[in-house]
Amino acid sequence: MSRVLVIGNGAAGLFSSWLLARKGQEVVLVGRGTPSTSMSTGCIRTRPEGCEREMAEFLVNEHMPWAVGARAGLSKIGTPFRCWMAPSHSTWKYGEAPGSVTVVSIEGHPAIHVRIASSLLIAQGIRAEHLSLPIAVPPEVPLTAAFRSEGSWELLAKALRTTSSDAVLLPAMVPLREYGRLDALERQCGRKVLEAVTPLGPPGLRLTELMHARAAGAGVTIWDGRRVTALDIKGDTVRGATVSGGSEVKEVATDAAVIATGGPLVDGLNIKGRELDDPFGVFQVARSTDALRGGYASREGMMVRVDGRRMANAVAAGDCVYSERRDHGSGLAGALDSARMAVMALEGA
Numbered sequence: 572m573s574r575v576l577v578i579g580n581g582a583a584g585l586f587s588s589w590l591l592a593r594k595g596q597e598v599v600l601v602g603r604g605t606p607s608t609s610m611s612t613g614c615i616r617t618r619p620e621g622c623e624r625e626m627a628e629f630l631v632n633e634h635m636p637w638a639v640g641a642r643a644g645l646s647k648i649g650t651p652f653r654c655w656m657a658p659s660h661s662t663w664k665y666g667e668a669p670g671s672v673t674v675v676s677i678e679g680h681p682a683i684h685v686r687i688a689s690s691l692l693i694a695q696g697i698r699a700e701h702l703s704l705p706i707a708v709p710p711e712v713p714l715t716a717a718f719r720s721e722g723s724w725e726l727l728a729k730a731l732r733t734t735s736s737d738a739v740l741l742p743a744m745v746p747l748r749e750y751g752r753l754d755a756l757e758r759q760c761g762r763k764v765l766e767a768v769t770p771l772g773p774p775g776l777r778l779t780e781l782m783h784a785r786a787a788g789a790g791v792t793i794w795d796g797r798r799v800t801a802l803d804i805k806g807d808t809v810r811g812a813t814v815s816g817g818s819e820v821k822e823v824a825t826d827a828a829v830i831a832t833g834g835p836l837v838d839g840l841n842i843k844g845r846e847l848d849d850p851f852g853v854f855q856v857a858r859s860t861d862a863l864r865g866g867y868a869s870r871e872g873m874m875v876r877v878d879g880r881r882m883a884n885a886v887a888a889g890d891c892v893y894s895e896r897r898d899h900g901s902g903l904a905g906a907l908d909s910a911r912m913a914v915m916a917l918e919g920a
């Protein structure tokens with residue numbers, strides 16, 4: 572068994588850790604901050620190219636079933652959204668849109684924009700209605716906190732029974748462990764319950780929590796809230812890293828490293844003027860005219876030092892890797908694919 576240090580707590584770091592741990596490697600994952608994965612809509616926009624089976628297995632969760640294939644849904648402002656894989660209540664099978672939708676708002680809360688959503692639904696040929704729930708929630712209170720009690724869910728079910736549409740569009744308000752409430756609600760109100768596709772909210776947090784649990788369940792040691800501040804490199808080999816968190820600084824030895832630190836948005840790469848730069852000051856970064864597509868260069872799957880030397884035991888995965896094909900806001904499939912490729916490259920090293 573060899574030790575692998577994975578740096579980064581988003582989709583790429585968690586998936587590569589899970590793959591490695593399942594193959595019997597001793598994996599330590601170090602991550603700090605909120606990954607882009609937690610900011611996403613929690614829906615995988617495009618079909619992954621090389622890891623569909625593993626991805627489906629990785630994302631299995633007792634609380635939240637997934638729907639796979641060509642899917643369509645609605646954002647919290649009613650714009651159409653298409654993806655490949657989504658939590659079961661976020662989307663419908665493409666081409667099977669409901670004929671009518673009731674947009675559900677909560678008094679005083681910005682979680683869903685009723686007027687825009689209704690007018691955009693009509694533009695898509697969907698009959699729109701509006702229901703304002705008689706529950707007041709201050710704008711700064713997350714709906715996941717406001718909808719904890721049985722009473723609030725009963726009130727919601729009662730209100731939804733008065734609607735006549737094929738489907739109801741709710742703001743995103745269920746955490747991972749409560750996802751089953753949407754199934755119960757659907758049974759209680761007798762119509763399709765849809766959760767608005769929402770970035771920067773509960774869906775992305777659910778996705779990260781789920782991935783985190785899967786990696787931990789496979790035996791990965793996860794050091795959250797800590798940052799790798801330096802790498803110990805000798806020639807073409809990463810031998811260890813300095814890990815900082817709170818008042819503690821420790822040196823960790825490793826046999827291999829997966830760098831999955833994300834793009835410039837999460838400081839996985841530094842922006843210097845119009846250039847991207849490696850925060851570790853070691854690896855080559857390939858440029859793109861688009862900062863969100865630039866990232867670590869690789870040669871035959873391994874990272875490359877600034878002096879051109881190909882690393883023997885370091886790979887990169889996810890948004891920190893150069894990819895001219897990455898679309899903004901659609902990187903989850905690419906992050907998972909590149910994590911799988913990174914693990915394969917390490918295995919072949």
Ligand SMILES: Cc1cc2nc3c(=O)[nH]c(=O)nc-3n(C[C@H](O)[C@H](O)[C@H](O)COP(=O)(O)OP(=O)(O)OC[C@H]3O[C@@H](n4cnc5c(N)ncnc54)[C@H](O)[C@@H]3O)c2cc1C
Nearest residue numbers: 579581582583603606607608799833889890900901902903
């Ligand atoms: C608002 C928004 C919405 C999006 N919506 C979608 C969507 O609907 N569908 C989709 O497919 N994609 C979406 N994306 C893109 C997708 O979220 C990203 O492409 C994907 O999550 C990248 O995963 P990653 O693991 O490479 O990086 P991240 O998820 O960003 O994880 C990298 C982590 O590493 C940490 N880190 C960095 N340096 C260090 C260090 N030295 N030590 C320790 N930790 C470190 C970072 O802080 C970060 O937490 C969205 C992105 C955003 C911003």
